[in-house]
Amino acid sequence: MREWGDPMSPGNIIEADKPLNNLEYWRHRLQSTETQDSLVNDLPVPALSSDPGYEITEGSIIKAYSLGGQRLLAMSAEHRLAACCTALGLVLQRYYGSHAVWLAAITTQPDQVIPLELQFGLNWPLGFAFEQMKDSIDQEGQRAIAPQEFVNLSASLGKDLPIRAALGLKLTKSTKERVQESGCELLLNVKFAEGGIQVEALFRSDRYHRVMVDRLICHLDHMLEAGLQTPMTPISAVEMLTSEEKRQLDTKFSASSPPELPGATLLTLLNDQAEQTPGHSAVVHGTEKLTYTQLDHAVKRLAEVITGYGIGRGDLVALQVIPHLLLLPLMLGILAAGAAYIPIPLSFTAKQAQHVIKNSRAKLLLLLKPDDRLEATQIPTLHAAEALQKPAAVCAPAKSPAAFDRACVLYSFDTEGVAKRRVYDHRTLVQLASWHRQHFELSPDDRGVIVEQWETGIPSWSYPAYLASGATLHIVSEELAKDAEGLYHYFDEHAITCTLIPPELSIPIMKLENRSLRALLTWGLCGSLPGSLPPYRVYAGYSLAQSGGIAGIQLISREEERFPRIKPIAGVQWAILDSCGHLQPAFIPGELMILGKEFEWEDEDKEREADTDVFMNDPWNWRPQRKSYRTGRQARWLPDGTVQLLRTRDRK
Structure with a gap:
C-alpha cells in the first residue's frame, strides 16, 4: 500500500x-x-x-x-x-x-x-x-x-x-x-x-x-x-468510550423526564381538570369561550356523533385546521371516539389534501367551515356546527383509547412532493404535555396563546399542556397571528402570561413592553436581540429534523453566543457520533443524532425510505428496533447536560 x-x-x-x-x-x-x-x-x-x-x-x-x-x-x-x-x-x-x-x-x-x-x-x-x-x-x-x-x-x-x-x-x-x-x-x-x-x-x-x-x-x-x-x-x-462513559452519557446527559402517568391519555387529563376547575375558561376565540365543563360536554357529545358514523378505535379522521372555537373540541372528540385525527392545514393544496385523505384511508372528514379544496372528497363529511345539533346515534359506546394507540398523524410534503407522516400516540402527547407543563410551571392562573401561522396547522404538542394544567388557551385569528403590534395589545388586554409565537414575530414582540408575559417560546430568533432583554423568560425551541417536532429548548440570555446551547426535552434522547458511528465523549464534536417517537416519521415511498441516509440504528444498541435521526448538525456535549450546536455538515 x-x-x-x-x-x-x-x-x-x-x-x-x-x-x-x-x-x-x-x-x-x-x-x-x-x-x-x-x-x-x-x-x-x-x-x-x-x-x-x-x-x-x-x-x-x-x-x-x-x-x-x-x-x-x-x-x-x-x-x-x-x-x-x-x-x-x-x-x-x-x-x-x-x-x-x-x-x-x-x-x-x-x-x-x-x-x-x-x-x-x-x-x-x-x-x-x-x-x-x-x-x-x-x-x-x-x-x-x-x-x-x-x-x-x-x-x-x-x-x-x-x-x-x-x-x-x-x-x-x-x-x-x-x-x-x-x-x-x-x-x-x-x-x-x-x-x-x-x-x-x-x-x-x-x-x-x-x-x-x-x-x-x-x-x-x-x-x-x-x-x-x-x-x-x-x-x-x-x-x-468505556461502558461507564456510555452509561453516563445515556443517563446524566438525558433530559429529566416528568412524572410518569401510567395509562393516562389527554382525555383522562381533561376529565380530571373539568372536575377540579369546572367553571374556569378553557378555550377562548374572539368573544366566544368554553369553560372546562362545557368543553368536556362538547367532547363527549362529538364523540357520540362521530361514533355513529362507524368510527372506532384505530380509525383515522381528517380534520380541517383553522382558528375556531370548536377546533379543540373536535380534536378531543375524535380521540374520545377511539380514533386518531389527521390535521389538514391551509398550506395543503387541493391535490395534497386529497392525497392525504385517500392514502391515509381516513373514514370521515370534519369541517369547521366550507373549503373548496375538500369538495371532491369521496368520504363522509361532517360540519362541526351541525354535529353539535345532531341527535346521538344509538350505538355501542366508544372504546377508550389506550396509551399506545395512535392519537395524531401529521403529514408533510418535501420539495419533491413526497408525503411523509409522523405518528403520535397518546403516551407521547401526554409526555410532551407533562414536560411542557412542568418546564413552564403552568397553572390555572395562566392564560396562554398559541400564535400559529395557520397555513401550517396547530402544534399538536402545545395545546394539551394548557388544558392539562387548567389554564385558559386563547386561539387568535389568522390576521392577528401575523400582526406583532396587534398581538401586543391582545396580550396586554387579556393578561396573557405564556405564548408560543413564530420566529418572525419573536424580535418585534420582545421589543414591545409587556407587563403580563412571564414566558415566551418561539422557533428560533429572526434578527438580533433588542438592546435589553424583556423581563420575562424567552425560550427558543429547536426541531433539528426535517420531520419537525420539538427536540430541544434554549433559554435566551444576554450573553450572546456564536453557537447556541440546547437542552433536550423529555422523551427525546440525543447522541453525538463520530464518523464511524461511535458515541463521542463530552467536549468532542460529532454529528448530532435524535432518538424519539416524535422523529420516527414514515416515507410513503418505501423504496426511497429504505435508501435514505438520514436514519441509523440506536447507537447504544440497547433498543435496536428504534431508529435515530441524523440531523446533519455538528455538536458537542457540555458539562451541564446541554448540547452546543456548532454547524451543519456543509459547514454553515
Whole structure:
C-alpha cells in the first residue's frame, strides 16, 4: 500500500523538483494542508468523572498505563514510539472527525522531530496501522529536524501550522521547552520504568481543558490496549468510550423526564381538570369561550356523533385546521371516539389534501367551515356546527383509547412532493404535555396563546399542556397571528402570561413592553436581540429534523453566543457520533443524532425510505428496533447536560 501511495506523495514531487533542506521540505509539505478546527476550551466544569488513575498537576497530567504496559515494555524503543503515535493519531482522528491528522513524533538520541501525516483507512486492522506507523517513522526519519528547527518551522507558518500534537519517549527538559515554544497544543511525554508506564501531558490551556486531556489519555490508553490485544480488529470497529462513559452519557446527559402517568391519555387529563376547575375558561376565540365543563360536554357529545358514523378505535379522521372555537373540541372528540385525527392545514393544496385523505384511508372528514379544496372528497363529511345539533346515534359506546394507540398523524410534503407522516400516540402527547407543563410551571392562573401561522396547522404538542394544567388557551385569528403590534395589545388586554409565537414575530414582540408575559417560546430568533432583554423568560425551541417536532429548548440570555446551547426535552434522547458511528465523549464534536417517537416519521415511498441516509440504528444498541435521526448538525456535549450546536455538515 505504501508503494502504491508513494508516487502521490507531495514530498516526492518536491524532491523531484529541486533539492531542499529538511526545514524547507516540511514547510512546503505543511503549507498545502488545511488547518483543522480547534477544540475550543470554554468549559471550566468536568463533564465526566475523572479516571482514578490520573494525577492532575498544574499545567500537566500524569497517568500510569494499565494492561498495555507490560506489552509495551517488551518492545523496542522504535516500536514503542510507533505504537503510541498510532494510538494518539487514532484518537485525534475521532476527535477532529478527519481521516488525515498531523502530529509530530519525537525520537531520542539525539532528540529529533518528525512531522507525520497520518491517514488510517477505516477498514485497516489495528496491527496493520501500527506497522504502517513504524515504516513511516523509519522513512520520514531521514527528514527529521531538530527541536529548534521545529520552532522555526512553526514561526514561519504562524497560526496555520496543522500539527496539533506531539509525542515522544523520555524527553529532556530542553526538548519539551522547545516543542512548547513552537505553539504545539498538546505534548505527550511517555516514560518507561520498571514500575510501569507514565504519560506526562503538557497542553495549551486556551485550546484544551484539563478534563479534556484527562479523557484523551484515557482514550489513548484504551486504543493502545485494543491494538496490542486484538491487532486484527478493524479501526472502524474500535470503541473509544468505556461502558461507564456510555452509561453516563445515556443517563446524566438525558433530559429529566416528568412524572410518569401510567395509562393516562389527554382525555383522562381533561376529565380530571373539568372536575377540579369546572367553571374556569378553557378555550377562548374572539368573544366566544368554553369553560372546562362545557368543553368536556362538547367532547363527549362529538364523540357520540362521530361514533355513529362507524368510527372506532384505530380509525383515522381528517380534520380541517383553522382558528375556531370548536377546533379543540373536535380534536378531543375524535380521540374520545377511539380514533386518531389527521390535521389538514391551509398550506395543503387541493391535490395534497386529497392525497392525504385517500392514502391515509381516513373514514370521515370534519369541517369547521366550507373549503373548496375538500369538495371532491369521496368520504363522509361532517360540519362541526351541525354535529353539535345532531341527535346521538344509538350505538355501542366508544372504546377508550389506550396509551399506545395512535392519537395524531401529521403529514408533510418535501420539495419533491413526497408525503411523509409522523405518528403520535397518546403516551407521547401526554409526555410532551407533562414536560411542557412542568418546564413552564403552568397553572390555572395562566392564560396562554398559541400564535400559529395557520397555513401550517396547530402544534399538536402545545395545546394539551394548557388544558392539562387548567389554564385558559386563547386561539387568535389568522390576521392577528401575523400582526406583532396587534398581538401586543391582545396580550396586554387579556393578561396573557405564556405564548408560543413564530420566529418572525419573536424580535418585534420582545421589543414591545409587556407587563403580563412571564414566558415566551418561539422557533428560533429572526434578527438580533433588542438592546435589553424583556423581563420575562424567552425560550427558543429547536426541531433539528426535517420531520419537525420539538427536540430541544434554549433559554435566551444576554450573553450572546456564536453557537447556541440546547437542552433536550423529555422523551427525546440525543447522541453525538463520530464518523464511524461511535458515541463521542463530552467536549468532542460529532454529528448530532435524535432518538424519539416524535422523529420516527414514515416515507410513503418505501423504496426511497429504505435508501435514505438520514436514519441509523440506536447507537447504544440497547433498543435496536428504534431508529435515530441524523440531523446533519455538528455538536458537542457540555458539562451541564446541554448540547452546543456548532454547524451543519456543509459547514454553515
